[in-house]
Amino acid sequence: MNIGTVSSRSGVPAKTIRYYEDIGLISPQRSTNGYRYFEEKDLHKLAFLGRARTLGFPIEECRKLLALYEDDQRESSKVKSVAEEHLDAIDAKISQLKEMRSTLSHLIGCCAGNELPDCPILENLSNFE
Amino acid sequence: MNIGTVSSRSGVPAKTIRYYEDIGLISPQRSTNGYRYFEEKDLHKLAFLGRARTLGFPIEECRKLLALYEDDQRESSKVKSVAEEHLDAIDAKISQLKEMRSTLSHLIGCCAGNELPDCPILENLSNFE
DNA sequence: TATGCACCTTCCACCGGTGGGAAGGTAAAG
DNA sequence: CTTTACCTTCCCACCGGTGGAAGGTGCATA
Numbered sequence: 001m002n003i004g005t006v007s008s009r010s011g012v013p014a015k016t017i018r019y020y021e022d023i024g025l026i027s028p029q030r031s032t033n034g035y036r037y038f039e040e041k042d043l044h045k046l047a048f049l050g051r052a053r054t055l056g057f058p059i060e061e062c063r064k065l066l067a068l069y070e071d072d073q074r075e076s077s078k079v080k081s082v083a084e085e086h087l088d089a090i091d092a093k094i095s096q097l098k099e100m101r102s103t104l105s106h107l108i109g110c111c112a113g114n115e116l117p118d119c120p121i122l123e124n125l126s127n128f129e
Numbered sequence: 130m131n132i133g134t135v136s137s138r139s140g141v142p143a144k145t146i147r148y149y150e151d152i153g154l155i156s157p158q159r160s161t162n163g164y165r166y167f168e169e170k171d172l173h174k175l176a177f178l179g180r181a182r183t184l185g186f187p188i189e190e191c192r193k194l195l196a197l198y199e200d201d202q203r204e205s206s207k208v209k210s211v212a213e214e215h216l217d218a219i220d221a222k223i224s225q226l227k228e229m230r231s232t233l234s235h236l237i238g239c240c241a242g243n244e245l246p247d248c249p250i251l252e253n254l255s256n257f258e
Numbered sequence: 259t260a261t262g263c264a265c266c267t268t269c270c271a272c273c274g275g276t277g278g279g280a281a282g283g284t285a286a287a288g
Numbered sequence: 289c290t291t292t293a294c295c296t297t298c299c300c301a302c303c304g305g306t307g308g309a310a311g312g313t314g315c316a317t318a
Contacts, residue, residue: 056229080242113209
């Protein structure tokens with residue numbers, strides 16, 4: 001099948017598929033006219049990648065996961081440790097965002113939000129040292 | 130003062146300060162030798178920007194906030210609405226991350242993490258349609 | 259057969275927000 | 289006078305794509 005078909009079937013945009021080929025995540029064959037030709041296996045790999053990206057795995061971790069996926073001899077501990085590292089990264093991001101959220105919502109609660117210039121939000125931001 | 134001084138006093142890296150000048154967030158003067166020359170006011174603006182970035186405001190919102198900060202006639206409602214929009218964006222990111230976190234930690238819990246190839250994490254990722 | 263349209267190709271540029279480093283000018287200290 | 293610590297501009301790289309231009313291909317329709 002051509003890139004358009006595999007794109008709509010996998011949910012991965014055609015541009016992204018070409019990019020994944022560029023960085024060596026997939027290597028589809030070529031038809032005589034130069035068009036990329038995808039087999040069922042490529043489709044599954046792309047769907048796998050799409051799903052892994054949805055879970056927030058960065059590209060390089062997707063590459064590792066894909067290699068493990070393709071390897072019948074893998075040890076599930078390898079997969080698990082990749083996933084656990086990513087979970088830690090997610091947790092770090094969440095707590096950073098929560099910290100921002102907490103400060104910001106406090107400031108918002110302090111701000112009258114009227115036609116006057118006084119504003120605790122700006123005061124906080126300009127609070128120097 | 131020169132860029133090094135204003136950098137260490139504001140906590141904003143010199144590289145970032147030059148970038149902020151490029152995109153028009155600040156416009157320091159120049160000494161006769163071509164060095165950027167920063168006044169106290171620039172220092173405060175940079176500290177303001179650094180603090181706003183810490184709270185996760187994207188550059189364009191920082192620009193708006195800086196304009197409001199500089200405007201004596203501002204209405205605090207304007208500031209508040211910028212902050213509220215950003216809070217919504219933060220909340221959206223948090224809930225997206227929490228969703229990832231939830232799926233991922235469930236899968237991790239299901240994975241034996243041993244020397245065998247069977248892995249619910251990979252199974253889930255390869256689950257096509 | 260000609261035309262149009264949808265699809266495909268490559269290439270280049272851009273996003274945010276820096277970071278790294280090269281190549282060169284300048285100021286101050288030893 | 290030399291060293292070193294700054295400063296300057298410039299360009300490349302990162303992540304994970306996205307947008308668009310310019311041009312080739314395949315198929316249906318008039």
